[in-house]
Amino acid sequence: MKEFSPANTRFDLSLPEWAVAALNEMPSHLPTLAERMAAVIDFSRRNFVNQTGGPFAAGVFERDSGRLVVIGVNRVVRSNCSSAHAEIMALSLAQRILGTFDLGGPGLPAHQLVVNWRPCAMCYGAVPWSGVRSLVVAGDGPELEAITGFDEGPVHPDWRRQLAQRGIEVITDVLRDEAIAVYREFAASEQLIYNGLLGE
Template structure:
């Protein structure tokens, strides 16, 4: 008999409960939702769980927070354990279905502290969200963090729009870059592990 693992689990870090203790269930302002994302992104790398990334899913109209996610690649030893993946999966678990855009549901938006990597691009496209809110989309993320975000097409935002997913960019962009700069300082000081895809064959 082949001896293989039969399941794996991804969980939010224990500190999330403490971090969300002062956050109301409804956060009506889009910038306030992004501020929460930045806060979580900064803490997750400082806790050693993964890269400086966080996301949340909220009801677009009300601002009710449905789920949050942070990068837990290092904590879980699972390379796909990105913030968007956790936030989307936990939101789908919360509504009891795989389609966040199903008939009868409120419109949901995914709020992320930068444009998605190539993996999370697909995850967001197929999740059913009706909105994607990002802090930024330029080269600063890869330049500062040294992460390889993958071969995302130049028309990535247009592809979301073509599928009925409205993209809102540059929401608290400078604050996102400040988190990445803090992470870069830790890289330069040898204080963090940068997990990464291989950019080419060895």
Template sequence: MKSGFPSTSPFRLPPWAIRLARRQQNSMAGAADRMRFVIQLALTNVTAQTGGPFGAAVFETKTGRLIAIGVNVVEPTNCSLAHAEVVALANAHANLKQFDLSAPGMPKLTLVTSCEPCAMCYGAILWSGVRNVVCAARGSDAAAIGFDEAPKPKNWVATLEDRGISVTRDLCRDEAIAAFQRYQQTDGRIYNARKGLT
């Protein structure tokens, strides 16, 4: 299996993100190491001014091998679907040439994300086939700087776990919040489709 980036990505990743993924050849066994890598994606997306303060990656659960990355590229792609989690999952599907990431013969995969999923990303996780989700910031942290995470079930963690997807929350939460604060300090655009509806 290839690692980190498909040659035909469904979403255009910033060049720096592709370079960072290519440099990440060593497996990351620890959950905190994987999360810090994902938060680095989010923070670099802010400092490079290539999108919102969100990063995600798909790893082999057991080995920590990087399968695919994603950053929020909603604005540069003009696509409201281009959240970090969706980009990472789409790239994992493309990279592994598999629409079901839990298909027979596939290793168990983990989605590591700098923020818990919004309503859309929650749905994408349900259908993706990943077996684990690890989150840093909470949706309320993203909402605190103005992002609309949209309603999702209050028992979203239990719903995922009922479907065989384990969820870990708040890993390196403060570091992920720092990326949000940096985005806010740099006057990063808080896009929100509901602004025209209110």
């Protein structure tokens, strides 16, 4: 006897209450990349300090004006959803807010995704699907995995050029040390590292 119903064949992802309140407190525009990344890093830190997810955040902005669309945070553990990474949250919420599946669609200004490290294999794949024209990361080296223990998956070594070929600019090393400081703080807090296959 199957027990599927409309209620148990849907899923919802949402930002924690502190993030919603923080978004409402933010200025409408963050003109510089450093301001955008500082906000993202602040959200990444607050997310694990508030125990609402891992130390990851991602923001969607209008690239040229810096208008804030939304900042998402990692919700994997609280949502029982392994794909609820910060980038997926931010891109999906931005698309919902703007009412489009394509952030690079006709009539829209160029959009930019700002993340507190290079996206994992899954989120890397989500970038060209999203329609953003620009990806800004705090860093892209092995430090994130080395400090935190997360397995970011097999990102192709040619990842930058692959994005460039699709018209997506990549900007790295924006507030790199500040991002790393949050990872060190997270590692010292000894919270759950939620890689898959932990039952093995």
